[in-house]
Amino acid sequence: xxxxxxxxxxxxxxxxxxxxxxxxxxxxxxxxxxxxxxxxxxxxxxxxxxxxxxxxxxxxxxxxxxxxxxxxxxxxxxxxxxxxxxxxxxxx
Amino acid sequence: xxxxxxxxxxxxxxxxxxxxxxxxxxxxxxxxxxxxxxxxxxxxxxxxxxxxxxxxxxxxxxxxxxxxxxxxxxxxxxxxxxxxxxxxxxxx
Amino acid sequence: xxxxxxxxxxxxxxxxxxxxxxxxxxxxxxxxxxxxxxxxxxxxxxxxxxxxxxxxxxxxxxxxxxxxxxxxxxxxxxxxxxxxxxxxxxxxxxxxxxxxxxxxxxxxxxxxxxxxxxxxxxxxxxxxxxxxxxxxxxxxxxxxxxxxxxxxxxxxxx
Amino acid sequence: xxxxxxxxxxxxxxxxxxxxxxxxxxxxxxxxxxxxxxxxxxxxxxxxxxxxxxxxxxxxxxxxxxxxxxxxxxxxxxxxxxxxxxxxxxxxxxxxxxxxxxxxxxxxxxxxxxxxxxxxxxxxxxxxxxxxxxxxxxxxxxxxxxxxxxxxxxxxxx
Numbered sequence: 001x002x003x004x005x006x007x008x009x010x011x012x013x014x015x016x017x018x019x020x021x022x023x024x025x026x027x028x029x030x031x032x033x034x035x036x037x038x039x040x041x042x043x044x045x046x047x048x049x050x051x052x053x054x055x056x057x058x059x060x061x062x063x064x065x066x067x068x069x070x071x072x073x074x075x076x077x078x079x080x081x082x083x084x085x086x087x088x089x090x091x092x
Numbered sequence: 093x094x095x096x097x098x099x100x101x102x103x104x105x106x107x108x109x110x111x112x113x114x115x116x117x118x119x120x121x122x123x124x125x126x127x128x129x130x131x132x133x134x135x136x137x138x139x140x141x142x143x144x145x146x147x148x149x150x151x152x153x154x155x156x157x158x159x160x161x162x163x164x165x166x167x168x169x170x171x172x173x174x175x176x177x178x179x180x181x182x183x184x
Numbered sequence: 185x186x187x188x189x190x191x192x193x194x195x196x197x198x199x200x201x202x203x204x205x206x207x208x209x210x211x212x213x214x215x216x217x218x219x220x221x222x223x224x225x226x227x228x229x230x231x232x233x234x235x236x237x238x239x240x241x242x243x244x245x246x247x248x249x250x251x252x253x254x255x256x257x258x259x260x261x262x263x264x265x266x267x268x269x270x271x272x273x274x275x276x277x278x279x280x281x282x283x284x285x286x287x288x289x290x291x292x293x294x295x296x297x298x299x300x301x302x303x304x305x306x307x308x309x310x311x312x313x314x315x316x317x318x319x320x321x322x323x324x325x326x327x328x329x330x331x332x333x334x335x336x337x338x339x340x341x342x
Numbered sequence: 343x344x345x346x347x348x349x350x351x352x353x354x355x356x357x358x359x360x361x362x363x364x365x366x367x368x369x370x371x372x373x374x375x376x377x378x379x380x381x382x383x384x385x386x387x388x389x390x391x392x393x394x395x396x397x398x399x400x401x402x403x404x405x406x407x408x409x410x411x412x413x414x415x416x417x418x419x420x421x422x423x424x425x426x427x428x429x430x431x432x433x434x435x436x437x438x439x440x441x442x443x444x445x446x447x448x449x450x451x452x453x454x455x456x457x458x459x460x461x462x463x464x465x466x467x468x469x470x471x472x473x474x475x476x477x478x479x480x481x482x483x484x485x486x487x488x489x490x491x492x493x494x495x496x497x498x499x500x
Contacts, residue, residue, distance in 0.1 A: 013396070015394060015395075015396055015464070015466055016394055016466035016468070016478050017478045065396070065399055065464070068396075068398050068399035068402060069399075070462075082398070084396055084399070084464075086396065086464065086466065087466060087478065087480075087481070088461075088480075088481030088486075089460070089461065089462070089463060089464055089465055089466065089481065090460075090465065090466050090467045090478070090479040090480070090481050091393070091395070091424060091436065091459060091460060091463050091464075091465025091466070091467070092287075092377055092424075092435070092436050092456055092459045092460030092463075092465070092485075105238070107236060107237075107238055107306070107308060108236055108308035108310070108320050109320045157238070157241055157306070160238075160240050160241035160244060161241075162304075174240070176238055176241070176306075178238065178306065178308065179308060179320065179322075179323070180303075180322075180323030180328075181302070181303065181304070181305060181306055181307055181308060181323065182302075182307065182308050182309045182320070182321040182322070182323050183235070183237070183266060183277075183278065183301060183302060183305050183306075183307025183308070183309070184219055184266075184277070184278050184298055184301045184302030184305075184307070184327075184445075196356060197355065197356045197359055198354060198355045198356020198357065198359075199356065201355055201356075201376070205378070205432070208432070209379070209380065209381035209431035209432035210380060210381055210382070211378050211380065211432075212377065212378060212380045213375060213376065213377055213378065214374075214375065214376040214377075214378065215373075215374070215375050215452075216372075216373070216374045216375075217371060217372065217373050217374075217445065217448065217449060218359070218371070218372040218374075219370065219371055219372075219445060220363070220369050220370060220371065220372065221367070222367065222368060222369065222370045222443060223367035223368055224368070273367035274363070274366070274367035274369075285380060287375065287377060287456060288488070290375065291375060291449075291452070291453050291456070294373075294449065295449050298445060298449070330446070
């Protein structure tokens with residue numbers, strides 16, 4: 001399938017201190033075909049800027065939601081997904 | 093001491109269905125000298141009327157307070173005490 | 185720091201909580217519980233509930249419940265208000281509230297206050313049913329268990 | 343039967359509880375918890391707290407918490423309101439409330455709602471201190487434990 005060779009356009013959102021470190025609250029990215037899941041996306045995002053690297057420097061402090069649902073590192077990401085990264089929640 | 097031979101004047105209060113069975117909400121009684129504690133008082137009150145007997149017929153359903161403090165059957169009663177009888181409380 | 189009242193009139197939950205927190209900013213959590221008159225019991229329709237109490241003893245018993253809560257939980261204050269007299273279905277019976285820097289203490293103290301109030305304050309409820317019958321509410325073993333579950337030492341009595 | 347709201351404005355606790363019980367007389371107990379901004383944390387004076395959230399996800403996450411409470415406890419309804427934006431010490435942050443025929447269910451559901459809301463709804467708090475510093479509040483292990491204590495299955499994530 002051509003899918004596996006086409007960059008996947010993803011909408012990435014950042015919240016709280018991840019947003020502050022990355023420097024933007026959202027961005028559209030074209031992830032390379034080898035990015036299949038959340039963990040792969042993080043590894044790839046790290047290389048985009050020193051801010052990205054800082055945001056993802058402590059991976060156990062990063063949580064993720066794919067299309068507004070909490071998602072584990074092995075959750076798949078696909079073209080068109082909205083992927084949000086944020087620290088553990090602290091509401092209430 | 094003459095105390096032990098003198099009838100003890102007590103103020104007795106009744107609440108809820110004990111009040112309904114006795115027929116009054118309070119009464120002053122002169123308990124005989126052999127009434128030393130709550131259990132003895134109950135035994136003596138039973139003989140005052142069929143209503144009293146009915147009120148105290150199921151002793152485990154009767155609770156007591158002496159001078160506004162919850163009191164066990166062996167709690168002493170003395171002249172001048174206010175002794176209240178009532179079912180287990182059901183507030184809240 | 186405890187507000188204790190027995191009254192025939194209704195209470196205003198929002199106003200009571202506002203009074204409990206008034207002027208302080210060291211509170212992190214406010215727990216509250218309101219007991220209300222249900223319109224049925226055991227499948228029978230209830231028309232009214234009449235609350236009787238032992239006036240000379242009630243406030244002191246409620247103060248002890250509050251003092252016990254304050255000694256067990258790091259709360260900054262609490263409120264206990266209990267109505268007496270004839271109440272209709274849907275009406276408020278009782279309010280307990282507790283404030284603390286910490287949510288768990290506020291919630292635990294709230295549960296403790298109502299559990300102990302139910303088993304150690306001299307109130308009695310009589311239900312009036314739609315068929316004309318009336319019956320005094322019987323104390324429930326589970327209420328006694330809930331209260332004594334807070335401790336090896338059960339509440340004062342009853 | 344759940345009322346879910348995210349808002350910058352304050353809420354009126356009494357009005358929200360009144361709305362939750364409006365028109366019904368099958369309720370026996372109303373539990374509620376309000377979280378408020380404390381004026382200090384770790385010995386440092388707090389000037390303000392700023393609440394950020396993930397708008398597209400928040401309401402759905404709160405609805406799941408409410409649905410989970412409704413599936414676990416015999417409640418007749420519940421309310422979850424969470425504020426966002428900049429809040430000052432003493433201000434309300436969050437309200438949860440639950441109504442049930444039974445006091446224990448109302449109280450347990452209230453505790454459950456706030457425990458799960460804290461660990462499964464996408465809100466983040468930043469504290470602004472008197473010395474000019476700012477810091478994102480860190481999630482506490484005890485909050486996670488409180489939430490997962492309700493079940494073998496922990497909350498959805500985070």
